[in-house]
Amino acid sequence: MSVNRRDFLKIVSMSTILSIGGVASVSSLKDQVEASQISKSPAALTAKRWAMVVDMSKFTSEADYQRCIDACHRAHNVPHITDNPKHEVKWMWTETYEHAFPGNEDAYRAEKFQHMPFLMLCNHCENPPCVRVCPTQATFKRKSDGIVMMDMHRCIGCRFCMAGCPYGARSFNFKNPRPFIDESKENPEFPTRMKGVVEKCTLCYERLAKGLQPACVEVSNGALIFGDIEDPNSAVRKVLSERFTIRRKPELGTGPSVYYII
Amino acid sequence: MYNGGKIIIGLIIFVGLVTFPFIFRGDKATAKPDPKVDTAEILKLPENERKCVESKEFMKREHMKLLNEWRDQVVRDGDTIYTNAEGKTFTMSLQKTCMKCHSNKSKFCDECHNYAAVKPYCWDCHIAPKEKQS
Numbered sequence: 299m300s301v302n303r304r305d306f307l308k309i310v311s312m313s314t315i316l317s318i319g320g321v322a323s324v325s326s327l328k329d330q331v332e333a334s335q336i337s338k339s340p341a342a343l344t345a346k347r348w349a350m351v352v353d354m355s356k357f358t359s360e361a362d363y364q365r366c367i368d369a370c371h372r373a374h375n376v377p378h379i380t381d382n383p384k385h386e387v388k389w390m391w392t393e394t395y396e397h398a399f400p401g402n403e404d405a406y407r408a409e410k411f412q413h414m415p416f417l418m419l420c421n422h423c424e425n426p427p428c429v430r431v432c433p434t435q436a437t438f439k440r441k442s443d444g445i446v447m448m449d450m451h452r453c454i455g456c457r458f459c460m461a462g463c464p465y466g467a468r469s470f471n472f473k474n475p476r477p478f479i480d481e482s483k484e485n486p487e488f489p490t491r492m493k494g495v496v497e498k499c500t501l502c503y504e505r506l507a508k509g510l511q512p513a514c515v516e517v518s519n520g521a522l523i524f525g526d527i528e529d530p531n532s533a534v535r536k537v538l539s540e541r542f543t544i545r546r547k548p549e550l551g552t553g554p555s556v557y558y559i560i
Numbered sequence: 561m562y563n564g565g566k567i568i569i570g571l572i573i574f575v576g577l578v579t580f581p582f583i584f585r586g587d588k589a590t591a592k593p594d595p596k597v598d599t600a601e602i603l604k605l606p607e608n609e610r611k612c613v614e615s616k617e618f619m620k621r622e623h624m625k626l627l628n629e630w631r632d633q634v635v636r637d638g639d640t641i642y643t644n645a646e647g648k649t650f651t652m653s654l655q656k657t658c659m660k661c662h663s664n665k666s667k668f669c670d671e672c673h674n675y676a677a678v679k680p681y682c683w684d685c686h687i688a689p690k691e692k693q694s
Contacts, residue, residue, distance in 0.1 A: 333644075333645035334614070334642065334643055334644045334645055335642075335643040336629075336633050336639050336641070336642055336643075336652070337639055337641045337643065338638065338639050338640070338641065339640045339641050339651075340641075342638075342640070375687075438636070440636075440637075440638060442637070442638055443638070447635065447636075449635045449636060450685060451631060451635070484687065486655065486687055486689075487653075487655055487656050488655075488687075489655065489685040489686045489687060490685050490686075490687060491685055492681075492684040492685050503638060507638060507640045
């Protein structure tokens with residue numbers, strides 16, 4: 299059987315037209331969705347790089363620390379595990395001076411500073427070692443505002459980041475955290491975590507997106523100052539230009555973004 | 561055929577055993593899933609606003625892709641607002657947007673997921689709405 303040129307061209311052109319029609323009908327649903335858009339919330343707080351200043355002079359009692367810690371842990375459904383200290387999960391916690399600022403010990407420093415608890419959280423480093431070691435990019439530095447984020451969907455629980463972090467800011471879920479969250483106090487708007495992932499402070503990215511300050515800052519009565527470190531008019535820059543501040547282990551070159559006024 | 565009788569009897573028993581579940585259970589085992597969209601939250605809305613973020617056909621077929629895209633945009637890029645083809649805006653959130661209307665996870669999500677034997681890991685972390693035992 300032979301096809302002459304005229305018939306061959308007819309068949310080719312007809313089948314081309316038919317196939318275009320078929321694709322068009324299949325992709326009509328797709329077009330509808332391509333008409334949709336994804337955008338930033340106009341209410342969101344934005345910055346080039348977020349930073350926090352912890353004014354230790356305003357922490358006068360145990361309750362001042364606990365208020366911030368509770369606000370954070372409640373907002374993010376952080377489990378309260380007490381039976382094994384190695385299984386503890388913490389986004390915000392306290393540490394003594396010698397643990398927080400090693401290398402600066404001084405035998406004759408005022409007693410007050412030797413035993414004073416310091417409020418600790420993730421430093422949201424400029425050059426975060428946890429991000430460098432993460433094999434799945436589950437932890438990453440957000441380009442828009444410098445928050446060192448956790449993508450729980452990607453975390454495989456290898457704990458390289460915990461070894462990489464020089465501040466001990468990361469906790470591993472050795473067991474299912476759900477039974478350790480008080481159901482009456484859980485935040486229904488935020489997820490929990492599952493067994494086998496690493497978690498840490500995310501600088502309340504979900505609150506920033508709604509235009510709210512981080513939970514700890516909100517309840518700190520001015521002891522925690524939050525703002526954009528690259529904006530010369532921000533609250534943080536104002537405090538940094540007036541007061542003497544120190545950071546945790548700056549000599550490691552991680553560029554921590556949490557400053558302490560002693 | 562050697563031992564023809566035995567072979568034929570054996571074949572009949574074999575076919576009987578293999579088809580037994582289908583004959584015995586019939587179509588009961590394969591009852592079509594029937595996801596319910598009659599939650600109190602949805603019924604409260606006026607008739608013309610009872611629409612999901614995209615059309616029903618699209619959501620039926622592509623909701624998993626939409627959810628994955630929402631997840632990546634929110635977690636990795638920090639974008640939280642979704643504007644659909646009609647220009648309506650939604651906050652991209654499983655717990656705060658999807659499940660606020662579809663507060664019947666067992667009758668909405670699980671109905672089809674169980675039928676199709678898919679086990680999405682959403683609820684390992686995300687908190688499902690509290691359903692009243694009825």
